[in-house]
Amino acid sequence: MNYIFISPNFPPNYVNFSIRLKERGARVLGIGSDPYEQLSPELRGALTEYYRVYDMENYEGVLQACGFFTHKFGKIDRIESHNEYWLAQDARLRTDFNVFGFKDRDMGPIKYKSRMKDVFRSAEIPVALGRVVRSIDDARDLIAETGWPVCAKPDSGVGAAHTYKLHDDDDLQLFFDSKPKIDYIMEEFIEGEIHTFDGLADRDSRVIFMNTFIFEKGVMETVNEGLDMFYYSLREIPGDILDYGTRAVEAFGLKERFFHIEFFRTEKGLVALEVNARPPGGWSMDIFNYENDADLYDRYAQLVTEGRMDEASARPYYTAYVGLKERENVFRAHTREESVEAYGDLMVHRGPIESIFSAAIGDYAYVLRSPDLSPLKEAAAFILDRR
Amino acid sequence: MKFVCLSPSFPENYANFWRSLKERGATVLGIDSLPYDRLGDEVKKSLTEYYRVNDMENYDELLRACGYFTHRYGRIDRIESHNEYWLDRDARLRTDFNVEGFKTGDLLNVRYKSRMKEVFRSIGIPVARGKIVRNLEEGRALAAETGWPVCVKPDCGVGASSTYKFHSEEELEVFFRKKPSGDFLMEEFIRGEIQTFDGLVDREGRVVFMSSFVLPDCGIMEMVSYEMDTMHYTLRKLPDDLVDFGLKTVKAFGLRERFFHIEFFRTDKGLVALEINARPPGGWCIDMFNYANDADLYDQYAGMVLEGRVSAALDRPYHVYYIGLKEREHIRRAHGRDEILKSFGSMIVRHGPIIPLFAPAMGDYAYLLRSSELEPLQHAAAYIAERA
Numbered sequence: 001m002n003y004i005f006i007s008p009n010f011p012p013n014y015v016n017f018s019i020r021l022k023e024r025g026a027r028v029l030g031i032g033s034d035p036y037e038q039l040s041p042e043l044r045g046a047l048t049e050y051y052r053v054y055d056m057e058n059y060e061g062v063l064q065a066c067g068f069f070t071h072k073f074g075k076i077d078r079i080e081s082h083n084e085y086w087l088a089q090d091a092r093l094r095t096d097f098n099v100f101g102f103k104d105r106d107m108g109p110i111k112y113k114s115r116m117k118d119v120f121r122s123a124e125i126p127v128a129l130g131r132v133v134r135s136i137d138d139a140r141d142l143i144a145e146t147g148w149p150v151c152a153k154p155d156s157g158v159g160a161a162h163t164y165k166l167h168d169d170d171d172l173q174l175f176f177d178s179k180p181k182i183d184y185i186m187e188e189f190i191e192g193e194i195h196t197f198d199g200l201a202d203r204d205s206r207v208i209f210m211n212t213f214i215f216e217k218g219v220m221e222t223v224n225e226g227l228d229m230f231y232y233s234l235r236e237i238p239g240d241i242l243d244y245g246t247r248a249v250e251a252f253g254l255k256e257r258f259f260h261i262e263f264f265r266t267e268k269g270l271v272a273l274e275v276n277a278r279p280p281g282g283w284s285m286d287i288f289n290y291e292n293d294a295d296l297y298d299r300y301a302q303l304v305t306e307g308r309m310d311e312a313s314a315r316p317y318y319t320a321y322v323g324l325k326e327r328e329n330v331f332r333a334h335t336r337e338e339s340v341e342a343y344g345d346l347m348v349h350r351g352p353i354e355s356i357f358s359a360a361i362g363d364y365a366y367v368l369r370s371p372d373l374s375p376l377k378e379a380a381a382f383i384l385d386r387r
Numbered sequence: 388m389k390f391v392c393l394s395p396s397f398p399e400n401y402a403n404f405w406r407s408l409k410e411r412g413a414t415v416l417g418i419d420s421l422p423y424d425r426l427g428d429e430v431k432k433s434l435t436e437y438y439r440v441n442d443m444e445n446y447d448e449l450l451r452a453c454g455y456f457t458h459r460y461g462r463i464d465r466i467e468s469h470n471e472y473w474l475d476r477d478a479r480l481r482t483d484f485n486v487e488g489f490k491t492g493d494l495l496n497v498r499y500k501s502r503m504k505e506v507f508r509s510i511g512i513p514v515a516r517g518k519i520v521r522n523l524e525e526g527r528a529l530a531a532e533t534g535w536p537v538c539v540k541p542d543c544g545v546g547a548s549s550t551y552k553f554h555s556e557e558e559l560e561v562f563f564r565k566k567p568s569g570d571f572l573m574e575e576f577i578r579g580e581i582q583t584f585d586g587l588v589d590r591e592g593r594v595v596f597m598s599s600f601v602l603p604d605c606g607i608m609e610m611v612s613y614e615m616d617t618m619h620y621t622l623r624k625l626p627d628d629l630v631d632f633g634l635k636t637v638k639a640f641g642l643r644e645r646f647f648h649i650e651f652f653r654t655d656k657g658l659v660a661l662e663i664n665a666r667p668p669g670g671w672c673i674d675m676f677n678y679a680n681d682a683d684l685y686d687q688y689a690g691m692v693l694e695g696r697v698s699a700a701l702d703r704p705y706h707v708y709y710i711g712l713k714e715r716e717h718i719r720r721a722h723g724r725d726e727i728l729k730s731f732g733s734m735i736v737r738h739g740p741i742i743p744l745f746a747p748a749m750g751d752y753a754y755l756l757r758s759s760e761l762e763p764l765q766h767a768a769a770y771i772a773e774r775a
Binding site for chain 1: 447450451452453454455456457458459461462482483484485
């Protein structure tokens with residue numbers, strides 16, 4: 001099997017995908033713009049060959065790299081970055097080399113939030129009231145239905161970038177005066193915790209591994225208000241999340257992929273927020289592993305190379321992610337050393353976060369695990385405590 | 388424009404395609420199993436690069452060759468051989484490199500005669516009654532409807548190879564006793580001259596050039612089976628029903644930016660569709676288009692690929708007549724070659740031997756004649772083919 005890994009050294013923990021794929025017998029071929037010497041020795045050991053392009057944004061260069069691999073190794077079986085930023089380019093390459101997985105024509109509902117909403121609706125999964133607004137008058141018509149506040153986000157965009165919460169008509173005016181010339185989708189503002197349905201789908205869109213994270217605060221507020229990040233995983237997947245989640249995986253045609261689906265938990269039940277056709281970011285892959293005492297990088301490699309996966313253990317642990325903003329104006333009640341001393345037995349991993357992710361998930365983070373949830377919440381409260 | 392041509396030196400006259408494409412600015416890239424020095428000079432001059440594979444039947448080698456070209460030159464724009472035998476392989480490569488043109492999924496209707504029949508039926512064009520027969524009983528049942536003789540041919544096959552005409556149940560029984568593998572289609576035997584609808588369709592599906600050959604009396608099938616001479620000629624005025632059916636057919640089969648060759652029987656009751664080929668008619672046919680129009684269809688094709696249009700007036704000022712003679716020891720001719728050239732030299736635009744591969748269908752030695760009138764051509768043809 002010829003597996004092309006796009007940007008195999010990013011993020012650093014995804015190097016494990018390449019390592020496990022190689023161990024499972026795949027030929028892993030890397031394409032990236034970093035010099036070969038900058039790849040870690042582990043990654044270099046996993047890659048049969050690395051093709052360095054000058055600019056990953058130059059599609060023609062990446063296409064020619066895939067041409068080179070086709071010439072040298074024959075038919076390409078997979079092209080994958082597991083990275084939101086390259087999803088569309090991955091699909092384009094798969095289209096141009098007729099490779100299994102999402103093609104250009106499949107990307108609409110993943111890329112555009114408006115089309116995503118349509119797919120959720122078609123699967124009878126509730127979504128926030130909203131649509132693309134073309135003008136301020138159009139927006140006011142919508143707001144007449146939704147009421148204030150509303151949430152405005154690029155129809156095609158990644159994560160919480162360029163997303164705004166608008167409280168009144170002045171905010172709306174300001175938004176339209178300064179908004180970039182791209183389509184924006186406007187929605188009623190949904191109050192509620194974010195609960196996720198994450199996992200891995202097999203080639204027939206069956207969910208063969210699953211996980212639920214509970215986010216105590218919305219990601220958007222975390223980014224915009226400089227809050228710390230705290231989320232934890234559940235040992236039991238709630239029935240409604242399982243039901244909507246598996247339907248969404250089917251409806252979006254996710255195959256042999258990790259996915260990350262976000263819902264709001266409201267008083268009236270779940271409301272779907274978005275589908276991501278890649279693993280949840282940051283350390284989530286590693287959190288899956290701690291949660292299950294398993295190696296999901298390897299399970300994925302098994303799925304790709306064998307078409308099946310050994311049963312994962314049924315979440316013996318709750319896990320929690322505690323990400324701290326370390327800014328000059330943030331004063332902690334407890335030092336890092338004190339936190340480790342008090343709750344070190346729950347900590348399975350801790351360390352700094354790369355600057356590219358730190359806006360969303362903190363500058364320094366701890367992963368905690370326990371068979372029970374309450375010690376995790378207690379530890380998180382201690383670690384997060386501010387003076 | 389990066390144009391990959393497979394087997395660029397076969398047939399020889401297709402070198403004109405590659406030359407025209409290069410002249411019009413395309414980067415022409417060749418793949419074949421011949422050593423480079425065995426390519427003709429014309430082909431060598433046209434190719435920017437040649438990738439030699441060991442075996443053209445080994446798909447992986449072709450895929451890697453296209454990978455090489457993608458690496459070296461960027462995205463491939465066209466992959467083409469204009470050859471019936473390689474239709475599937477061309478389509479598979481186009482699918483694997485996402486290249487414009489027929490992909491694997493588009494090919495079934497032109498590849499399988501049974502599906503072809505369905506498409507013709509769906510647009511109201513009459514076809515010979517028939518279907519796939521798996522055993523003698525099914526054949527017998529069908530013959531009870533159609534009557535004898537019947538025509539049996541491979542569901543997926545090229546030209547008239549492995550095509551049979553059976554006059555009785557006994558003959559059919561012999562066939563089924565040692566039937567080659569694969570599905571066979573059995574049809575009522577249709578009498579009538581064959582009229583073709585040939586031409587070139589552009590990227591939007593518009594027919595930008597059309598022509599028609601008439602094959603008098605008998606089809607290729609009989610010519611291959613018996614030692615008959617081959618004759619066909621181009622029409623100057625295309626019958627309305629032929630144009631109507633032809634255009635509908637091109638549309639229904641979704642042909643784009645290709646030559647096509649569609650065969651009909653002209654019967655007492657009108658036209659009956661025989662088959663469609665998503666490639667130019669073989670042998671000297673493109674040259675006949677050229678003589679019939681005082682134009683260069685190789686170059687017009689290149690212009691259509693590169694500029695999206697044909698520029699020549701293709702209004703058929705001439706009839707062109709093809710006479711392919713079988714040359715066997717026991718066949719004696721009434722008139723020698725010198726005598727023929729002396730009598731009809733003013734009409735003869737070309738004459739020469741046919742390569743052995745095509746000889747069973749096209750004759751061993753051929754003459755092309757042209758005139759604005761049909762009658763003198765028929766007279767000359769009768770003279771040339773006359774046996775002693």
